[in-house]
Amino acid sequence: MRLIRNKYLQYLLVGVAFLLPVLLRGVPTATVTLAASMVYTAIAGLGINVLLGYSGQISLGHAAFMGLSAYLSAYLTKQLELPFILSVLIAVAAPLLIGLILGAIAVRLEGFYLAIATLGFGEILRQLFIEMDWFTGGFSGASATYPTIFGQTLTKNGMYTFMVCLLVVLMMLVHNLVHSSTGRAMIAMKSSRSAAMAMGVNVFQYKLISFAISSVFAGLAGVCYVHFFRHVDPTVWTAGLSLNLIALVVIGGAATVGGAVVGAVVMHGLPELMKEMPIIGEIPGLPLLIVGILMIIILIFYPRGLIFVPRGIIDSIKKRFGNAKKGEV
Amino acid sequence: MVEFFQQVVGGIETGSMYALASMGLVLIFQTAKIINFSQGTLGMFMAYVCTGLILELQMPMWAAVPAAMGIAMLLGALIDHFLMNSKQNITNLSREMITLALIMIFQGLAPMLFGANETPFSKFISASALDIGGVKILPNSLLIIGITCAIMATLFIILEKTTLGVAVRATASNPQTARLQGIPVKLVTLGSWAVATALGCLAAVMVAPLKNVTVSMMDSIHLNSFIAAVLGGFSTFYGPVVASFIIGIANNLLGYYVSTKWSLPMLYALILLFIVLRPNGLFGKKIVKKV
Numbered sequence: 001m002r003l004i005r006n007k008y009l010q011y012l013l014v015g016v017a018f019l020l021p022v023l024l025r026g027v028p029t030a031t032v033t034l035a036a037s038m039v040y041t042a043i044a045g046l047g048i049n050v051l052l053g054y055s056g057q058i059s060l061g062h063a064a065f066m067g068l069s070a071y072l073s074a075y076l077t078k079q080l081e082l083p084f085i086l087s088v089l090i091a092v093a094a095p096l097l098i099g100l101i102l103g104a105i106a107v108r109l110e111g112f113y114l115a116i117a118t119l120g121f122g123e124i125l126r127q128l129f130i131e132m133d134w135f136t137g138g139f140s141g142a143s144a145t146y147p148t149i150f151g152q153t154l155t156k157n158g159m160y161t162f163m164v165c166l167l168v169v170l171m172m173l174v175h176n177l178v179h180s181s182t183g184r185a186m187i188a189m190k191s192s193r194s195a196a197m198a199m200g201v202n203v204f205q206y207k208l209i210s211f212a213i214s215s216v217f218a219g220l221a222g223v224c225y226v227h228f229f230r231h232v233d234p235t236v237w238t239a240g241l242s243l244n245l246i247a248l249v250v251i252g253g254a255a256t257v258g259g260a261v262v263g264a265v266v267m268h269g270l271p272e273l274m275k276e277m278p279i280i281g282e283i284p285g286l287p288l289l290i291v292g293i294l295m296i297i298i299l300i301f302y303p304r305g306l307i308f309v310p311r312g313i314i315d316s317i318k319k320r321f322g323n324a325k326k327g328e329v
Numbered sequence: 330m331v332e333f334f335q336q337v338v339g340g341i342e343t344g345s346m347y348a349l350a351s352m353g354l355v356l357i358f359q360t361a362k363i364i365n366f367s368q369g370t371l372g373m374f375m376a377y378v379c380t381g382l383i384l385e386l387q388m389p390m391w392a393a394v395p396a397a398m399g400i401a402m403l404l405g406a407l408i409d410h411f412l413m414n415s416k417q418n419i420t421n422l423s424r425e426m427i428t429l430a431l432i433m434i435f436q437g438l439a440p441m442l443f444g445a446n447e448t449p450f451s452k453f454i455s456a457s458a459l460d461i462g463g464v465k466i467l468p469n470s471l472l473i474i475g476i477t478c479a480i481m482a483t484l485f486i487i488l489e490k491t492t493l494g495v496a497v498r499a500t501a502s503n504p505q506t507a508r509l510q511g512i513p514v515k516l517v518t519l520g521s522w523a524v525a526t527a528l529g530c531l532a533a534v535m536v537a538p539l540k541n542v543t544v545s546m547m548d549s550i551h552l553n554s555f556i557a558a559v560l561g562g563f564s565t566f567y568g569p570v571v572a573s574f575i576i577g578i579a580n581n582l583l584g585y586y587v588s589t590k591w592s593l594p595m596l597y598a599l600i601l602l603f604i605v606l607r608p609n610g611l612f613g614k615k616i617v618k619k620v
Contacts, residue, residue, distance in 0.1 A: 287437070
């Protein structure tokens with residue numbers, strides 16, 4: 001029991017579960033593609049969770065950060081033929097820098113003003129993606145290849161495995177972060193800014209840190225996207241994606257490490273599942289409608305997030321079991 | 330100079346649509362303290378309903394638009410009653426995510442009920458342009474601007490001069506205190522949702538002749554109404570309306586004198602800079618939180 005409670009082991013198990021489509025034989029490649037989109041959104045969602053769930057700030061510009069990294073990585077590996085690791089570092093450094101600038105702005109802005117400011121920023125970036133066609137390929141987009149790491153060129157499954165490993169490592173890092181003094185300071189800042197300041201928490205510094213971390217995660221997610229799907233175009237990086245990232249964090253469970261992963265699986269899995277259904281999938285619009293309704297049901301009945309559902313069930317069973325015992329006595 | 334005024338008039342016309350949409354956003358934000366992300370999508374859906382009323386039920390335009398606005402009010406009230414107030418223990422963030430789910434629901438419903446094809450939508454008045462000192466103005470644009478101004482004036486008179494307005498403003502400033510004073514806070518938010526959805530519907534019907542009725546027709550209006558609400562300041566009712574007109578006009582002028590491609594990014598950058606310098610918008614007041 002104690003071993004199962006170990007968080008690192010749980011994260012590893014999540015990783016193994018994600019690797020099943022690659023390990024098992026006879027799984028269609030479409031499943032791997034679907035799982036890959038779950039993994040890259042989960043990575044970005046982890047970052048959003050640090051920003052929103054733990055430090056209580058909203059950003060609607062992170063989809064554009066993902067796009068920026070995706071384009072940069074595609075450009076650096078393909079046009080400049082830099083090694084993969086180096087181009088990843090550069091591609092992630094760019095959103096980090098922008099994230100720091102936005103974080104500095106965020107100190108002055110609260111709640112919705114911050115949300116819309118980041119939204120405007122994201123739209124500017126997206127317009128740049130469309131117009132700077134020497135760099136991004138304009139509307140038709142840019143292409144990339146599977147990366148070469150230490151002389152090994154990855155296959156599709158190899159790239160997927162790499163993404164899953166990255167996700168597991170990032171989950172562990174977030175776990176460590178939120179259990180450190182930095183994490184505690186962020187949580188304090190979320191529950192009450194004034195109280196946190198009174199306790200000596202440097203709000204400016206921690207807002208910057210949370211923005212920086214979430215930007216780096218968004219960047220990594222963008223890099224994963226471009227090297228898995230090997231193509232990137234500006235239609236993906238809209239404010240709608242940023243909103244979806246926030247939605248999956250809330251649905252999965254804000255301020256939990258696993259929440260973003262659960263949310264990403266549900267938000268990507270449900271629409272695909274609905275499209276595959278025999279009758280539902282054939283009527284245009286119906287899958288979207290059902291996902292919307294399910295989302296509302298989840299939000300109303302599990303306001304803390306899906307990740308608390310198993311615990312809720314165990315608690316209710318325990319309660320019933322306990323009552324039965326009392327009845328016997 | 331004629332061209333300048335031509336651009337300004339065009340800006341006022343698009344600004345009117347932004348103003349209607351952002352007024353809806355602010356009404357809900359002030360009374361219910363949430364951002365309604367589905368405002369644009371609800372408007373889109375109601376534009377489909379309005380086309381349905383005209384094409385299927387053969388209703389004339391002057392009857393179909395008010396009818397659609399009536400349905401929109403009902404829809405808004407239903408959403409508030411069944412989804413927003415269903416449970417007390419969900420956070421405002423969760424409520425905002427519910428509005429996000431509403432986007433999916435209505436984007437799914439629209440093609441199911443009305444088909445996936447683009448539908449053209451005729452103008453209110455199809456008369457040719459008037460020439461006022463060289464500036465060409467379509468009577469339809471005049472009507473749009475006129476309706477918007479009339480609605481804004483009515484709303485402001487209600488908000489400032491009537492008991493109902495006092496109830497809305499009291500709810501906006503503090504729901505708990507308002508409830509203690511005997512103000513039916515739930516009814517006020519219900520009414521705000523109803524009026525806001527109707528305003529979104531009207532904005533969509535005004536956009537419809539320009540863009541046809543499609544699922545994505547309201548995207549840019551919705552985005553700009555957000556930006557207008559922030560530029561004007563979420564804490565006032567008139568700020569976002571003024572900012573809507575500023576954005577409409579500035580976008581047109583930047584597009585004409587600088588660059589069509591870059592007008593919107595430049596405008597956003599300017600607004601971003603402005604918000605950083607004045608974090609509460611043009612007219613917003615800083616609300617100092619007491620511990």
